[in-house]
Amino acid sequence: MTLAGCGSKTGSTETGSSINVFIWTEYVSDAAIEAFEEESGIKVNVSTYSSNEDLMAKLKSETEGTYDVILPSDYAVEYLISQDKLMELDKDKLTNLSNISSAYLDPSYDPGNVYSVPYEGGVACIAVNTSKVDMEITSYDDLFNPSLEGQIVVLDDYRAVIGMTERSMGLSMNESDADKLAEVEEKLLTLKDNIKLYDSDSPKSALISGDCSVGMIWSAEVALSMEENPDIEIVYPKEGAYVFMDNWAIPTGSTHYDEAMEFINFMLSAEAAQMNVSDFPYLCPNEAGLELMGEEYVANTAKNVPSEVIENGEFISNLDTDTMAIYDEMWTKLKE
């Protein structure tokens, strides 16, 4: 057989291995993935999900070792750690971790970043079309003003909308006290008449088309809508916003740990961060990457979310099943 001669002429150590990466849709730049493949010689097979629940369900149902790298959000990291679904990350191999601003390290959902490192994130902030809205909006609480009847687009996300209500009352987004939640429900239901549309997929569309004049949506969506319609302004609520962060992690059972670490380390590099942020302008914790983006980007407060917003903000955490039932009931009442 002549096949034995294939690829043996250089005697290189290239193994032609591949890794399976399971990530959010529309979130990681193809250019960055291709650059990694070129640099490392490792082939990357990408599959995508569109919610953390999707990811968690797949990790439950697929055999271990199906995926080598995943990109869960804060509360999903917390959940996966509790289920022993993540492998510890060998920090010695993550030489680019120093590019990440310390404000984003050692998060509440994974103290000491034992299992995860931050990628990009965002804030549920407020978008206002100033040509259509007279009142000044500075807080989540302002969204409950009756003068905004039938004008608001909110994320179709019960944690965001209920959490926003809780923040407006000075409570935590993870409140579990039944009496307090009864008060939250009362206030939440007063928002019903103000909400025109629930949309998580592309809430900016309703703002750009003029169907809605106020939004409670992700910062990156506001940034993109501002480019289409200069009347739109971004407001970071003064109560402190709902903040999320997505993180690289390696699921238990990965058979390509070293390659997966190489991939994550590459994604932490300044060049990869620049490619990712250029395509998907979410909050970027990668300081070295931001430097490459130039002054205009850094000065844009919708894209480069100010660090005090993150410091004043709050991550959601997992609710126990009884509390979840209360949240679910509230949400059903709001949407019925």
Added chain:
Amino acid sequence: MDKKQIKPALVTIGPVTVIMVLLIALPLIYVAVMSFCSIDEYYNVTFDFTLENYMRLFNADYLKIYAQSLGIAFITTVLCILIGYPFSYIIARTKSRRKKVLYMLVIIPFWTNSLIRIYGWRTFLGNSGWLNGILTALGIVSEPVDFLYKSGTTIVGMVYCLIPFMILPLYTAIEKLDDSLLEASQDLGAKPVNTFFEVILPLTMSGIFSGSLMVFIPCLGYFFVSDILGGGNTDMIGNLIERQFQSGNNWPLGAALSIILIIVTLLLVKVYQKMGGDMDALGV
């Protein structure tokens, strides 16, 4: 069974049986079993028998949503009959080549994914959409009208999506009408109105029945129409089920809700059968 007959039977009905068992029976049994399961503190499904999921279905908010769904499905069905009947009548009674063209006009949009067509309505009805553009240009309105994100918009979308299911059985029923019966009615002095109500309508009732069933049932489950055109303000049973499998993360409760929807469907089919409906006309 004769030994000689086993092989042909295996070859002919074997594959169908395997497909039916694998893709229909097993998933249904899985859903039914799950509806009696519990979840642990980490939302994993555990096989502890419970009736709690079924108890939760009688929650007042859920009952309101069932009523709302049935109401929307009912209005959609009535509108489909009112629009679909004259339309089917015209196609079925057209003698020329235009008949094929009219028939294809119903079928062709049906080949496009309904989700995409529903997004089309969103663009069409939006504040800066075509309809408002035309109305403003004609001076009929000065400010754009808010068409979107109301329960009325949901019904428009439902009727649009489901009307082919009404037109096709109606068409079949009307086409079977024997001309000589209509002539006889006319000869005996019946006015056209009487002919319609006394002869045509009773003879095409089977088409109305099967069409209604095929519109009503999917309407209960088309949650994406109420999400996209209704703005998510008017939940239907389909939304409740979707939520428990996604954000609610309570699969057993979602399974119990699905079982209720399946029972409602079976009851409706049973009623249809009792009223003399033709099962073949449903295309199942």
